[in-house]
Amino acid sequence: MNEIDFTWPQGFLTGTAHAGFKDGEKDDMAWIVSDVPATAAGVYTKNQFQAAPVQFTKVLINQNHALQAIIINSGNANSFTGQEGLDNTALANKLTAEKLGIDPALVGVASTGVIGKQLEMDKYANGLTSLDLAAESNIPEAILTTDSCAKQATVTVQIDGQAVTMTGIAKGSGMIHPNMGTTLGFITTDAQIDGETLQGLLSELIQSSFNQITVDGCMSTNDMVLVMANGQAQNAMITANHPDLAHFKQGLHYILVALAKMVAKDGEGSNKFVQAQVKNAASTIEANQVARAIVGSNLIKAMLFGEENNWGRIVQAIGQTQAQINPNHLDIFLGDLILVKDSQKMDVDQVALQGLLAADQIDLTVDLNIGTESGVAWGCDLTYKYVEINAAYEG
Amino acid sequence: MNEIDFTWPQGFLTGTAHAGFKDGEKDDMAWIVSDVPATAAGVYTKNQFQAAPVQFTKVLINQNHALQAIIINSGNANSFTGQEGLDNTALANKLTAEKLGIDPALVGVASTGVIGKQLEMDKYANGLTSLDLAAESNIPEAILTTDSCAKQATVTVQIDGQAVTMTGIAKGSGMIHPNMGTTLGFITTDAQIDGETLQGLLSELIQSSFNQITVDGCMSTNDMVLVMANGQAQNAMITANHPDLAHFKQGLHYILVALAKMVAKDGEGSNKFVQAQVKNAASTIEANQVARAIVGSNLIKAMLFGEENNWGRIVQAIGQTQAQINPNHLDIFLGDLILVKDSQKMDVDQVALQGLLAADQIDLTVDLNIGTESGVAWGCDLTYKYVEINAAYEG
Incomplete structure (x- = not known):
């Protein structure tokens, strides 16, 4: 191709x-x-x-x-x-x-x-x-x-x-x-x-x-x-x-x-493009479901707009789905930086972290460590511009 | 009591x-x-x-x-x-x-x-x-x-x-x-x-x-x-x-x-309290589901912050649920003002409309005209302040 x-x-x-x-x-x-x-x-x-x-x-x-x-x-x-x-x-x-x-x-x-x-x-x-x-x-x-x-x-x-x-x-x-x-x-x-x-x-x-x-x-x-x-x-x-x-x-x-x-990428008011990959899920459907829950979360979207590492919100979004999880073996990556390993918060290089958060594209990866299937979803951040666009319509 | x-x-x-x-x-x-x-x-x-x-x-x-x-x-x-x-x-x-x-x-x-x-x-x-x-x-x-x-x-x-x-x-x-x-x-x-x-x-x-x-x-x-x-x-x-x-x-x-x-009412960044009532649904579960879909919609929440009457977004939110609907007999009210009757857009008094939209509490009522059950849900509008609060967290 x-x-x-x-x-x-x-x-x-x-x-x-x-x-x-x-x-x-x-x-x-x-x-x-x-x-x-x-x-x-x-x-x-x-x-x-x-x-x-x-x-x-x-x-x-x-x-x-x-x-x-x-x-x-x-x-x-x-x-x-x-x-x-x-x-x-x-x-x-x-x-x-x-x-x-x-x-x-x-x-x-x-x-x-x-x-x-x-x-x-x-x-x-x-x-x-x-x-x-x-x-x-x-x-x-x-x-x-x-x-x-x-x-x-x-x-x-x-x-x-x-x-x-x-x-x-x-x-x-x-x-x-x-x-x-x-x-x-x-x-x-x-x-x-x-x-x-x-x-x-x-x-x-x-x-x-x-x-x-x-x-x-x-x-x-x-x-x-x-x-x-x-x-x-x-x-x-x-x-x-x-x-x-x-x-x-x-x-x-x-x-x-x-x-x-x-x-x-061209989502309303979008400032950053967000990709969430989910690995080792119990099924493709569940991998896709978790990936979409992450890119769909208002809290995560607002956090990415603010360029903050508030990974507890990623845990929250995963847990809100019905996908099978392995509570003590969850890994979360931002780019190639490990934020969470086996459900434990990791010490991260703050300079590398800020660099990744400041980029136009955010790559989040979640390893559910419970199966072999994967999925990916795409979205954008939640910005003042989104609120402005949707509050300003006169119809 | x-x-x-x-x-x-x-x-x-x-x-x-x-x-x-x-x-x-x-x-x-x-x-x-x-x-x-x-x-x-x-x-x-x-x-x-x-x-x-x-x-x-x-x-x-x-x-x-x-x-x-x-x-x-x-x-x-x-x-x-x-x-x-x-x-x-x-x-x-x-x-x-x-x-x-x-x-x-x-x-x-x-x-x-x-x-x-x-x-x-x-x-x-x-x-x-x-x-x-x-x-x-x-x-x-x-x-x-x-x-x-x-x-x-x-x-x-x-x-x-x-x-x-x-x-x-x-x-x-x-x-x-x-x-x-x-x-x-x-x-x-x-x-x-x-x-x-x-x-x-x-x-x-x-x-x-x-x-x-x-x-x-x-x-x-x-x-x-x-x-x-x-x-x-x-x-x-x-x-x-x-x-x-x-x-x-x-x-x-x-x-x-x-x-x-x-x-x-005290939701993050909230400017207005929103109540959605759903009447004549096929079941209580469906009435509650539709009511919650309305107060949960980012598009409706941003519209209410902007004090706009963009009722197509209410139709969209209802249709996104799995609740039974009667496509040609949907009624939508803002306060006591009929916005939509039998799925037809109504002419509304613009002064009354603006008065209702400017209030601190927004009351939306949807009549599904398909059953006898009702439900209600509560939320708030989506504001710049919400984005600010959730973008500004340093953790």
Whole structure:
């Protein structure tokens, strides 16, 4: 697997436009279109109030695991909008299919932005009129709300002896105007892969990528990650038995983790990126659970903002989970500095400690010493800026 | 039931002393002592790293549901201190029993303060020497760490035609020096009550009182609430069949809720007290779960600090739970102002809205319109001060 400069896989074109959902002149509509129908898979927020486009696209993909286009708007989440919201999503799907001259069953719809406001369909139709298809576009920027940077990654993997390209883009974690820190991710590849296989891989790999990031513990109504594989690389169909399935899986996981980390790093008000690794847990689920509890703890997040070593808070966060622990054999590391060994506080070099705490990236490692499984999670610190961003919204 | 001025029930004496666990001259040791052995019950933190005094006292009370004294220190939590911590707790128990001339099996031990530091037993023994027994003492102050106010409540309830007194004190949620926001609560009564009955009532009522508060989502290693009933009111033994059981239960619930609310109100950096009521849920557990999700959401807490009406965040928090919902029939109220009716955003009077948001207490009510059960939870807003307190700790 090689990471390469951002590029779209063969047979994908994109476009962006300004429809007016966001103030100013920024683009707030975009589409990703494949030359031919692509195999598709998706994962969706588990929030019980799923937004209309999430409900709609989930049904569509579950029917035949195929998409040819995804139409996306920012500035309005079309969430908590009732039947009118569902009708508007269906209309967005129909208008997009008409403009592209393709089957509406092949058009996914995604929205991000403010909750509880109906989508203005006149603006939507106007924006659609301005959309065209280009080999390059500023789509990674157009899907953002108040993110501070675009989030994109491209890799190639070897399938049947040839390079297959895989590209992902995501948005998330800026929240100055929208109500929710919604996360959206879109991954495209020119690989040829069976729909069930693709869905299986995505559902598995999302657990150790997007599902392992947290900025504020609040699960959005609009989260969705979609994958489109259009087969233009002409490889032999990837199924569960394909000899290079592992290569494809490695590439997909790399993209998912890379995007997830970019979202965590750009968390609201974030000053530091935080990675928590958990080793020797009784199960992968428990390792992931403990890692996420650490990056999700307000007390740990505030401590890291303050660049303090208050490791008792790490113990507290671990103990709050249901994961199996070994009370007298817990080890905690900051970078390569041992803070706690066999549940005993260690004397640490204060200069080295302060240097590690002052860095932009904090690496915490916990050894549970009870099993053999590991997990990792990503987040950011809790800053005055986070409170300011979320206290200042006027809506 | 009548709420009365703070007083200890018949047959309880208390005392406080300065042992030196905390800097300065503040008292940091205290005891509550009954003239005779009292029926006792306790509930304890579910954090897997239970502090030594929690482990010790839980075993003691489970053996025979009896206590005659509780010895308490602040400034050191004796948490994550291994075998030495357990030995120190046993020594604290033994020294206290010797000084009082009572059975060590009747002496509960509680600690609160910094995690991961061994208790200095020379200081402990010295502090114990200074403790005496008085009808009045400043014990509600002595058990505090950095709480901004003492937390206490007294009621009388009618049992067998006479007034029985019940008094509770608590600490919690100040965290400038200690590592964890530990909560401790101690309730005394002169009622005569069977141990199993008392434990059953406490275990039931804690669910809708202390277990329904949150300041930062972080479960302490030292939380513990203990009740002592010394029978000095000479009422007929309260068992499951006593005709006035409901009176006793009402009084106990009142004290538990009053103390829990005081702890939430004094949450770290708190600017506003927040109450969330959930009505017409499918079950009490789900009503409580939704109420706690609302007061626990960083996004809602920051919004209330900013005095903004961003009700989409309330929808998000409800949907994140597993509680049964009725997607098209959700109602949300701020005070008596309807923000959302049947899942539709309502036009609200902006002057009334701003007045309610500017108040020191915020009352949110959610009607799930799916069942008949209700629940309530209490918390506080998320402020710059919270970040400052938890970023500034040097330990």
